[in-house]
Amino acid sequence: MGAGHAHRLYRHGHSPVHALPPHTKLTAVFCFVVVVVSTPREAMWAFAAYALLLASVAYAARVPLLFWLKRLLIEIPFVAFALLLPFVAQGERTEVLGMSLSVHGLWGAWNVLAKGTLGVAASVLLAATTELRELLLGLQRLKLPPLLVQIASFMIRYGDVIADEMRRMRIARESRGFEARGVRHWGVLAKSAGALFIRSYERGERVHLAMVSRGYAGSMPVIDEATATRAQWTYALTLPLTALAVCLLGWTLS
């Protein structure tokens, strides 16, 4: 818990992007990703335009390029899969560097790589500029069922507590000379997982009792309502609208 109450992808700052109300940002990112996904893959320049758009947002949010690129590494397993596509796909084949590759597979790999990377990049920007609590407020504002938002907020609030409990159990195991080396040790680890479940569940019951004793009756009071002015909406929606223009151009030109 030494890292304060922000998640580790958040980057504190005071840029105009940080200051935007969370639900406008959520809407903008979601619309942007939808536009990106529905762009024809043949319009390669459109994806470059999207990347430029995102880079300008990152600049406005003062998110360092290196920080941003490092976060993109989460995609790696998936990139490996995309690189495999040209070899297994069917259809007409072409020669690249002496290897026989499928044309469809190359297009498919490009499609998945470009769209996946842009999606990850947009999500990383959102996570880097929005605090957890704000994110939940935004989801609530976007009319997600209140119960779902409550569950998500409990998960976020107690995620670190539970993960810490797991870490303590690991330290306890290791200080007793245990080291998991193979399948034979699964029993011990599974017992830890079982104990973790019981502890989490019992903690949930205690939390509920504590809430009831403070007057909880099934819904959380809304303390700070997130509101957005028209100017803020316009500012946030500039990204998806520009992207939409690019997308339409892509459809007409290709």
Place this chain on the structure above:
Amino acid sequence: MHVPDGFINAPVSAVAGVAAAGAVAVSLRGARRELDERTAPLAGLVAAFIFAVQMLNFPVAAGTSGHLLGGALAAILVGPFTGVLCVAVVLLMQGLLFADGGLTALGVNISVMAVVTTVVAYAIFRGLARLLPRGRRSLTVAAFTAALVSVPAAAAAFTLIYAVGGTTDVPLGKVATAMIGVHVLIGIGEAAITALTVGAVIAVRPDLVHGARGLTAPLRLRVGGELIDAPGTTPAPAAAAARSHRKLWAVGLAASVVLAGFVSFYASTNPDGLEKVAHDKGFDKGEKEHAAADSPLADYGIKDISDARLSGGLAGVIGVGATVVAGSAVFWAVRRRRAAGTGPASTASATEPAETGPAPTTSTPSTTEPTATASATEPAENA
């Protein structure tokens, strides 16, 4: 296994999103019944548990290690509805915070990893726990089998979605073999860990294992040398709340009809993946015309209506209607028989209200619903 953006095309992602939203809505209602007002803190903490347990590494061999996916574990420990909710929330937060799984693919991810895994695991676990003799060992076996099947089932569900809306041109057979093959291996690990974990929880707090409710032996006290049932601890048979399923039915039916009738307008005009593979490979030459080929509904269209889209949509609606009627008939017959079987052979059992079936019937509508939507997406891909 998180599907990123751009892997499944936009219309299919949208349909999967609608299906996932429906499943989450149903689970929200069901979870409130399972946990009443404790839902938010308990489901939240269980979601945090799943999130944490996914970080627990299980060493396999030679430096490689795997981790739990947690769908089957959640279903067995806290019940199917809460399980779906917890996994869905974990996926939502992973997508938003860690960019793990695309935002547009969220519907696909929730349908595959939260709904299919959890529902399949719970159905198998309950079925086996009922069939096998009572005891901790059979619960372990049931947990093992449930987790073992649930992971390849999710892979198969993904393959199905891929067949309808995949953006790449990899032959379906290869995708299915690779996905299901890899996931059978993952499933074995998942099964072993799930069974061990469930066993560990049952040993300490058997009352917390939702899937084992009503299956534990009643507490008995030895008083003066003979065993008597402990007073007040005999578990009351979980009386199914006398509530109407009508609303749920209506919503499910409406969703199916909308999917079949309208969404199929926008579905791909290509025949489905299998037909395409068959066509490409040329092994549909010898295919005989189906016996019902000149029935009024052959090839998901209506004979005398020339507008392809209208006819496809209408055929979808009629197909959903027929499926619902057939499904309800089977469901109704089974329930009649079960009601007659549990009651004494008297005329009273026939007039018994149908809602007082044993506890598992409460989950039956939710299991019949996916069949209805599945049949609805089938015309959608062919129209």
